[in-house]
Amino acid sequence: MKYVSLVGPIVLLAIWGTLSGFGIVSPLILPTPTAVGRALYSLLISKRLLWPDIGLTFYRTIASFILASMIGIPVGLFMGFLPLFYRMFEFLVDFFRSIPPIALFPLFLLALGFGESSKIGVPLYGCIVIIIINSAYGVKNAPALRRTVARVYGFSRWRVFWKIVLPDSLPHVFVGMRTALSLALVLTVVVEMFFGSESGLGKKIYDYHLLFDTPEMYAAIIVTGIIGYLLSKGFIVVERFFLHWANK
Amino acid sequence: MKTEPQVQLSLKSVSKAFADYEGRHTVVEDFSLEVLNQEFLSIFGPNGCGKSTLVHLIAGIIEPDAGSIEFASGQAGRTVGIVFQNYEKSLLPWRTCVDNISLPLEANGDLSKRQRREAAVSLLAELGLRLPLTHYPYQMSGGQKQLTCIARAIIHRPSILLLDEPFASLDYQTRIDMQEKLQAIWAKAKITTIFVSHEIDEAIFLADRLLLLTVRPARVAESFDIPLSRPRGFQSLASSPFVDLRAKILQLFRSEISQ
Numbered sequence: 208m209k210y211v212s213l214v215g216p217i218v219l220l221a222i223w224g225t226l227s228g229f230g231i232v233s234p235l236i237l238p239t240p241t242a243v244g245r246a247l248y249s250l251l252i253s254k255r256l257l258w259p260d261i262g263l264t265f266y267r268t269i270a271s272f273i274l275a276s277m278i279g280i281p282v283g284l285f286m287g288f289l290p291l292f293y294r295m296f297e298f299l300v301d302f303f304r305s306i307p308p309i310a311l312f313p314l315f316l317l318a319l320g321f322g323e324s325s326k327i328g329v330p331l332y333g334c335i336v337i338i339i340i341n342s343a344y345g346v347k348n349a350p351a352l353r354r355t356v357a358r359v360y361g362f363s364r365w366r367v368f369w370k371i372v373l374p375d376s377l378p379h380v381f382v383g384m385r386t387a388l389s390l391a392l393v394l395t396v397v398v399e400m401f402f403g404s405e406s407g408l409g410k411k412i413y414d415y416h417l418l419f420d421t422p423e424m425y426a427a428i429i430v431t432g433i434i435g436y437l438l439s440k441g442f443i444v445v446e447r448f449f450l451h452w453a454n455k
Numbered sequence: 456m457k458t459e460p461q462v463q464l465s466l467k468s469v470s471k472a473f474a475d476y477e478g479r480h481t482v483v484e485d486f487s488l489e490v491l492n493q494e495f496l497s498i499f500g501p502n503g504c505g506k507s508t509l510v511h512l513i514a515g516i517i518e519p520d521a522g523s524i525e526f527a528s529g530q531a532g533r534t535v536g537i538v539f540q541n542y543e544k545s546l547l548p549w550r551t552c553v554d555n556i557s558l559p560l561e562a563n564g565d566l567s568k569r570q571r572r573e574a575a576v577s578l579l580a581e582l583g584l585r586l587p588l589t590h591y592p593y594q595m596s597g598g599q600k601q602l603t604c605i606a607r608a609i610i611h612r613p614s615i616l617l618l619d620e621p622f623a624s625l626d627y628q629t630r631i632d633m634q635e636k637l638q639a640i641w642a643k644a645k646i647t648t649i650f651v652s653h654e655i656d657e658a659i660f661l662a663d664r665l666l667l668l669t670v671r672p673a674r675v676a677e678s679f680d681i682p683l684s685r686p687r688g689f690q691s692l693a694s695s696p697f698v699d700l701r702a703k704i705l706q707l708f709r710s711e712i713s714q
Contacts, residue, residue, distance in 0.1 A: 350544040352539060352541060352544040352545050353544065353545065353546075353547060355516055356537065356539075356545055356558075357558070358516070359514050359515065359516060359535055359537050360558065360559035360562050360611065361534075361559075361562035361563070362561070362562050366561070366562070366564075370558075370561065371547070374547070374549045377549075451591075452548040452549045452591050452592070452593055453548070455548070455593035
């Protein structure tokens with residue numbers, strides 16, 4: 208039963224191989240698995256053309272995610288902890304959450320120019336809103352009893368915040384961060400594709416598509432998928448370390 | 456050697472009302488009470504009579520609308536240890552047992568983490584309690600968690616220990632074990648204790664004195680001195696003074712709730 212999780216990928220490969228190998232689907236749309244494998248080998252190992260793009264996409268995803276966390280977590284925690292603050296900004300957060308981040312890209316281009324900052328700006332914006340909402344929610348939904356206990360033992364309001372409210376809200380903060388991390392990659396790739404980027408996996412996927420280099424396009428898509436997969440697996444490891452006590 | 460009993464805590468004409476969508480409810484009205492130093496006082500009464508409100512008032516979680524709550528040690532010396540029924544939501548799940556016990560010592564940041572842990576370890580030794588110090592709450596049993604809460608409630612040597620139905624979530628076997636452990640802890644820590652319970656046997660078994668409360672708004676219907684000698688073993692539950700007293704209290708209780 209150890210290898211049961213391989214069944215899904217093998218079935219997929221088999222269907223893919225059948226569809227492309229027998230010419231049921233045009234190779235322009237679906238090249239064979241071996242063609243994609245060769246493209247992957249060439250891009251990653253023999254010619255190593257894709258590594259700069261991998262690095263850039265990875266950097267943009269992580270940078271926007273970390274910046275969003277650094278800004279969004281404190282703002283969200285304070286919003287949850289100070290009801291007045293929450294009521295003041297609740298509408299704004301809800302409103303900005305409703306704007307698709309991509310819709311703001313032209314504005315970012317105007318304001319920040321064609322450099323890295325406008326490319327990080329879009330995923331940063333998308334992530335911040337999610338992280339703020341989840342962090343605030345984590346504080347508001349933490350059991351009140353632990354705060355009461357600390358107050359009885361003479362903890363000041365701010366000591367209650369640091370010692371009780373902050374750790375109590377972490378499970379929700381991490382939910383927000385996990386969602387934001389996947390979104391950061393999505394938005395980074397979209398921005399790279401369509402907004403005058405020179406490099407990055409999104410740009411490469413789009414270029415291969417324009418040149419009808421379909422195997423290379425698939426290879427770049429697969430690499431993007433692997434990055435997303437590794438990011439979320441890595442995040443789960445971090446989460447287990449900090450939140451081993453949660454939901455038990 | 457017998458010393459003159461001192462009043463540790465006194466409530467004078469305390470009233471408290473809460474407002475909700477149905478209007479204003481007086482939960483505690485003109486409630487007076489004196490608790491003696493090192494006394495174990497059980498509070499027993501009908502459901503929803505305001506027992507927990509009393510505990511919250513004494514703990515300072517809520518303020519009375521009228522009347523006063525005075526500690527022998529003065530307002531500045533109003534130190535309270537409190538144990539709630541819900542140990543899951545009362546313990547900090549991200550902290551080990553020992554760091555949960557030492558929580559009250561963090562109130563003003565005077566002690567280092569090491570000093571706090573040493574204080575917790577020596578408290579447990581003093582009380583003769585064995586707890587898995589490095590375990591997290593999710594690795595502990597219900598009884599162990601509630602003992603952790605009790606140890607936490609007395610580590611800062613409060614002037615009063617408040618127990619609000621502490622064993623209500625535990626299974627019967629654990630509950631009996633906890634009653635004996637609490638008796639031993641109280642005897643060793645020599646701490647004034649108010650124990651709220653809706654379980655008559657444990658309320659009598661543990662107490663020096665038992666207050667029977669009326670239906671809401673809570674008043675003292677009757678105060679019973681518990682004449683059983685200490686330390687009390689399990690067999691004292693079958694002794695005739697216990698059985699007689701229990702019958703008497705229950706009779707009053709029944710007439711109170713049927714009103």
